[in-house]
Amino acid sequence: MPKLGLAVGREGAMKRSLMLIALALTLFLIPPIVEKGYYINLLAIIFMYTALAQSWNIISGYSGYWSFGHYMFFGIGAYAVGILVTKLSFDAYLASVLGGLASFLAAVFLGLILLRIKGPYFAISSLVMAEILKVIAINEEWLTGGGNGLILPPRYALREFYYAILLTLLAVTAIAYAIKRSSMGYALFAIRDDETAAETYGINSTKYKILAFAISAFFAGVAGGCFAWFVTYIDPYSAFDSTLALMMIVSAVFGGIGTVMGPIIGGFVFTLLMEVLWVSFPYVYLIILGASLILVMRFIPDGIVERLVQIVQLMGKVGIKIPARI
Amino acid sequence: MIPSADTILQLIVQALLLGSIYVLMAVGLNVIYGVVKAINWAHGAFVMLGAYAAYWLYELYGISPYASAVFSAIALAAIGAFTHELLMKPFFGMRYFRAITLVVTYGLAILLINITRYMWTDVLRGVNLGVPPATIGAISISRPFLYGGLVAIALSILFYLMLKRTQIGRAARAVSESRKHAMLVGINPNVMSRFMVISGAAMAGVTGSLISTIFAVTPEMGSVLGIKAITIVILGGLGSYAGALIGGLMIGFAEASGTYFLGARYQPLLYFLTLLIVLSIKPTGIAGEE
Numbered sequence: 001m002p003k004l005g006l007a008v009g010r011e012g013a014m015k016r017s018l019m020l021i022a023l024a025l026t027l028f029l030i031p032p033i034v035e036k037g038y039y040i041n042l043l044a045i046i047f048m049y050t051a052l053a054q055s056w057n058i059i060s061g062y063s064g065y066w067s068f069g070h071y072m073f074f075g076i077g078a079y080a081v082g083i084l085v086t087k088l089s090f091d092a093y094l095a096s097v098l099g100g101l102a103s104f105l106a107a108v109f110l111g112l113i114l115l116r117i118k119g120p121y122f123a124i125s126s127l128v129m130a131e132i133l134k135v136i137a138i139n140e141e142w143l144t145g146g147g148n149g150l151i152l153p154p155r156y157a158l159r160e161f162y163y164a165i166l167l168t169l170l171a172v173t174a175i176a177y178a179i180k181r182s183s184m185g186y187a188l189f190a191i192r193d194d195e196t197a198a199e200t201y202g203i204n205s206t207k208y209k210i211l212a213f214a215i216s217a218f219f220a221g222v223a224g225g226c227f228a229w230f231v232t233y234i235d236p237y238s239a240f241d242s243t244l245a246l247m248m249i250v251s252a253v254f255g256g257i258g259t260v261m262g263p264i265i266g267g268f269v270f271t272l273l274m275e276v277l278w279v280s281f282p283y284v285y286l287i288i289l290g291a292s293l294i295l296v297m298r299f300i301p302d303g304i305v306e307r308l309v310q311i312v313q314l315m316g317k318v319g320i321k322i323p324a325r326i
Numbered sequence: 327m328i329p330s331a332d333t334i335l336q337l338i339v340q341a342l343l344l345g346s347i348y349v350l351m352a353v354g355l356n357v358i359y360g361v362v363k364a365i366n367w368a369h370g371a372f373v374m375l376g377a378y379a380a381y382w383l384y385e386l387y388g389i390s391p392y393a394s395a396v397f398s399a400i401a402l403a404a405i406g407a408f409t410h411e412l413l414m415k416p417f418f419g420m421r422y423f424r425a426i427t428l429v430v431t432y433g434l435a436i437l438l439i440n441i442t443r444y445m446w447t448d449v450l451r452g453v454n455l456g457v458p459p460a461t462i463g464a465i466s467i468s469r470p471f472l473y474g475g476l477v478a479i480a481l482s483i484l485f486y487l488m489l490k491r492t493q494i495g496r497a498a499r500a501v502s503e504s505r506k507h508a509m510l511v512g513i514n515p516n517v518m519s520r521f522m523v524i525s526g527a528a529m530a531g532v533t534g535s536l537i538s539t540i541f542a543v544t545p546e547m548g549s550v551l552g553i554k555a556i557t558i559v560i561l562g563g564l565g566s567y568a569g570a571l572i573g574g575l576m577i578g579f580a581e582a583s584g585t586y587f588l589g590a591r592y593q594p595l596l597y598f599l600t601l602l603i604v605l606s607i608k609p610t611g612i613a614g615e616e
Contacts, residue, residue, distance in 0.1 A: 287437055293436070294434060
């Protein structure tokens with residue numbers, strides 16, 4: 001698979017596309033003022049899945065540690081908020097941030113165990129870890145309400161969720177971009193390409209891996225926390241839902257692993273698709289997810305963003321004029 | 327609570343029989359890994375398809391799952407051939423081959439499980455042979471367990487002998503060591519890897535037939551068994567025949583005794599924890615090299 005992501009030497013283009021993202025996302029501040037209903041809900045859900053895909057990208061896309069159990073951090077965040085709000089009557093916004101912190105700390109701790117394990121061993125271990133947490137959530141009824149779940153007081157409306165999750169998406173995108181441009185990003189890409197070689201060059205791989213894992217977990221946790229107070233009800237099966245990991249992976253792979261734009265595009269495409277199909281044909285949607293994963297890996301392993309760039313360049317070559325600055 | 331000697335014996339026999347079926351499943355997965363170096367995430371889905379084949383043949387035509395195992399094996403062999411040609415071969419020689427094939431077969435697992443769900447829904451099915459349990463001395467074993475375990479043991483031994491004693495087995499092991507050097511001595515690695523993926527998938531089909539008489543047949547079993555199969559081979563060490571044996575028996579024991587000691591609710595934790603503990607001590611599994 002040639003150059004997954006890291007587009008060195010296209011910084012101008014990257015900066016432009018980033019300003020475009022910032023502009024687009026700023027525009028998304030407006031809708032709830034004029035609309036309040038189905039479309040706002042849809043947009044908010046899209047933002048949530050996109051933020052999750054972007055957070056997955058920070059660890060798995062950049063460092064090559066494919067986490068199939070990343071939904072565990074969504075669950076930790078959701079349960080942290082659920083417990084803080086119902087048992088200790090915390091404010092939901094504060095609780096969401098604390099949920100993120102809980103995920104962050106959990107990731108530091110779990111990372112010490114899991115990130116020593118490499119390649120496919122890591123992929124399955126992360127999944128197994130998530131399933132362990134799910135079993136604990138099902139069984140520790142005094143804390144988590146067991147299979148009955150937790151019911152949160154309904155105080156916050158759609159608009160609050162919309163802005164909170166948009167903020168999360170903006171923050172995770174900005175952080176993903178910042179990490180990619182920093183020495184940490186280069187360290188992570190070096191680890192992905194050859195961890196032993198990276199260590200030989202003096203990169204403290206453990207430090208960077210755990211940091212990336214924890215940052216990534218933080219945002220997944222915040223998203224889970226916001227989700228918890230928005231739907232006002234969480235149970236082990238919706239908080240620790242392995243479909244979430246599938247969504248993150250498919251979105252990021254479709255858009256382009258390791259790119260900042262990729263998970264955003266993938267997140268939008270697949271959440272919209274889910275919205276169209278889920279209610280009437282849930283299995284068809286999952287079949288499409290599975291098939292997309294296969295087809296994308298087979299035919300556009302670099303992701304759709306890379307292909308779009310190539311098409312634009314090709315159009316330039318054959319003389320089709322496109323505005324220089326999109 | 328100290329269990330009596332009979333209870334312990336009963337648990338051991340059950341664990342051995344269940345473990346043997348898991349060994350067969352893990353050997354199928356490991357055989358594919360050994361030659362292709364790809365972890366087939368869809369292995370559990372293959373087992374599930376084998377179980378459905380056995381269920382429908384039993385339900386519609388009354389064919390015993392032990393007889394229809396041949397059919398399951400052939401059907402899954404065909405699917406294995408497709409998997410090899412379409413989902414593994416195109417990626418040979420690529421840099422991130424192991425990651426790519428892991429993700430692609432993960433996609434295949436999702437695809438197969440949900441197609442099954444779409445066609446046959448989530449209804450719990452199963453082959454009920456209606457035979458009384460076999461009583462040997464003080465212990466009584468349900469017959470599907472007994473027959474399934476014995477068939478699995480026999481097949482695992484046969485396959486082991488094939489790997490060690492026949493020309494095909496030697497060629498497969500040579501490709502597993504080094505594709506390039508195998509080619510130098512006149513072995514076509516593509517033919518060998520196709521053959522081994524097909525045999526691995528066929529073993530998954532047989533495992534499915536055996537399991538259809540023991541567990542409920544649902545689409546969900548595809549993902550559960552997929553994780554279980556990968557857990558077993560990773561626990562034992564990827565690509566190692568001994569690893570599959572150790573891992574399969576360990577998981578068999580963890581399941582049989584976990585239900586007894588921890589109750590059904592915490593039982594899944596036991597083998598997950600076993601995996602995490604083993605991997606944090608030895609990141610490549612018990613018998614894994616690398």
